[in-house]
Amino acid sequence: MTRMPLILLTTVMVFTLLLCWQPSPSAAQNAGSGVPGVASLQDQLNSGLRARRPQEFAFIAQVAQLVETNQLPRDMVTAIFKWAKKHKQPYPYPYFQRAVQEKAAE
Numbered sequence: 001m002t003r004m005p006l007i008l009l010t011t012v013m014v015f016t017l018l019l020c021w022q023p024s025p026s027a028a029q030n031a032g033s034g035v036p037g038v039a040s041l042q043d044q045l046n047s048g049l050r051a052r053r054p055q056e057f058a059f060i061a062q063v064a065q066l067v068e069t070n071q072l073p074r075d076m077v078t079a080i081f082k083w084a085k086k087h088k089q090p091y092p093y094p095y096f097q098r099a100v101q102e103k104a105a106e
Contacts, residue, residue, distance in 0.1 A: 041064045041077070045077075045096075048081060048085060048092070049084065049085075049091070049092050051093055052093075056097075063077060063100060072104065080096055080099045080100055083095070084096035
């Protein structure tokens with residue numbers, strides 16, 4: 001008799017978990033990358049450069065848009081991103097912004 005409530009409780013918990021489970025939003029985030037499980041360039045830049053202010057997010061969005069329209073080479077942006085992250089500063093964004101602006105002006 002004591003096993004019946006335990007089985008009932010376990011069954012209710014399993015059904016509750018199944019009803020509440022939702023797939024991760026990674027599919028929507030990956031729309032720009034085209035590769036499942038990989039964040040878009042904009043998401044990578046936002047998190048990797050530790051963007052905090054609205055103008056930083058706007059600049060990163062503009063860079064990502066220029067890459068998507070092939071006006072900026074993705075390899076160049078990725079190389080600058082990696083270079084900026086190598087600095088031991090807490091926020092690599094200023095290094096990235098300056099380097100992208102200088103390279104784009106060339």
